[in-house]
Amino acid sequence: MTSIHTPERFHALIPAAGSGSRMGHEQPKQYIDLLGRPVIRHTIDALLGVSALASVWVVLSPEDEHWDQFVWPADPRLKVLRVGGPSRAASVxxxxxxxxxxxxxxxxxxxxxxxxxxxxxAQVSAMIETLADDPVGGLLAMPxxxxxxxxxxxxxxAQTIPRAGxxxxxxxxxxxxxxxxxALAAHPDVxxxxxxxxxxxxKPRLIESDATNFKLTFPQDLAMAARLLGSQVKENA
Incomplete structure (x- = not known):
C-alpha cells in the first residue's frame, strides 16, 4: 500500500472559468465578496490546508480580468492556468x-x-485517506x-421520483x-x-458528505455560506 504522504501523488484542480449567471451579479460568482474575501479564496484556503496536496491548480478563462485584482496566498503550491474552455468539462x-x-x-x-x-x-483529507488505494476513485455526495x-x-x-438510493x-x-x-476525451458532454x-x-465510490458542502448558485446562498464560514472561524478561534 502506497503512503498518502508520497510526494506529488495528489493534486487539486479548481475550474473557475464560468460566469455564474444565476447569481445575478455583475462579477463572476467566484469573485463575489464573502466575509471580506472573494468566494474562491475560501475554496483555495481550504484546499491549501490539506497537507497531502502537492499542488492546487486554478483554471481561469483566458479573458479573466478579475483574478489580478485580489491578493492570493503566497503558497508555492497555488498555480494559475488561463486555459478555461466553454464548458466545465473543457476547462477540466x-x-x-x-x-x-x-x-x-x-x-x-x-x-x-x-x-x-x-x-x-478535514473533509478533503478524509476523502484522500479513503480513496488513496481505490481502483477507480470517487466523489463526495449526500443522500x-x-x-x-x-x-x-x-x-x-409529471412524475414523483422515488428517492431511495x-x-x-x-x-x-x-x-x-x-x-x-x-474519460473526458471520450465523453466531453458530461x-x-x-x-x-x-x-x-x-463505478466511482460515493463518500458521504453533508449539506454544508453546497454550491453557491443563487443570491440567498451567500448569506448561508457567510453563516457557515463565520461559525467555523469561531470554532477554530
Whole structure:
C-alpha cells in the first residue's frame, strides 16, 4: 500500500472559468465578496490546508480580468492556468493537459467547484485517506432527503421520483489524471467528472458528505455560506 504522504501523488484542480449567471451579479460568482474575501479564496484556503496536496491548480478563462485584482496566498503550491474552455468539462480537460506535464498520469486529481466555498480541509483529507488505494476513485455526495418531482411541459407534476438510493453529487471528485483525461476525451458532454468515468464503464465510490458542502448558485446562498464560514472561524478561534 502506497503512503498518502508520497510526494506529488495528489493534486487539486479548481475550474473557475464560468460566469455564474444565476447569481445575478455583475462579477463572476467566484469573485463575489464573502466575509471580506472573494468566494474562491475560501475554496483555495481550504484546499491549501490539506497537507497531502502537492499542488492546487486554478483554471481561469483566458479573458479573466478579475483574478489580478485580489491578493492570493503566497503558497508555492497555488498555480494559475488561463486555459478555461466553454464548458466545465473543457476547462477540466485543458487543465489536466497542463498538470500532466509535471505530474504522473497515475497521480490523483481532486476536481472541486470554485463555488463550494464551505468545504473543509478535514473533509478533503478524509476523502484522500479513503480513496488513496481505490481502483477507480470517487466523489463526495449526500443522500437525497426530499421527495423529487419531475415537471411536465404544463408546469405540473409529471412524475414523483422515488428517492431511495438517490444521492446528490458534490465535489471534490477524485480520479487518476490519466484515467480522467481519457474519460473526458471520450465523453466531453458530461456535467461532472464522475459522469465521464461512469461513461467508460467504471463505478466511482460515493463518500458521504453533508449539506454544508453546497454550491453557491443563487443570491440567498451567500448569506448561508457567510453563516457557515463565520461559525467555523469561531470554532477554530
Amino acid at each position: 480537460a485543458n487543465g489536466l493537459a497542463r498538470i500532466v506535464e509535471s505530474a504522473s498520469a497515475d497521480s490523483w486529481v481532486l476536481v472541486h467547484d470554485a463555488a463550494r466555498a464551505c468545504i473543509s480541509s 437525497v432527503a426530499d421527495t423529487l418531482k419531475r415537471i411536465g411541459a404544463d408546469g405540473r407534476v 438517490l444521492w446528490q453529487a458534490q465535489t471534490p471528485q477524485m480520479f487518476r489524471i490519466g484515467m480522467l483525461r481519457a 456535467t461532472d467528472e464522475a459522469g465521464a468515468i461512469e461513461a467508460i464503464g467504471l
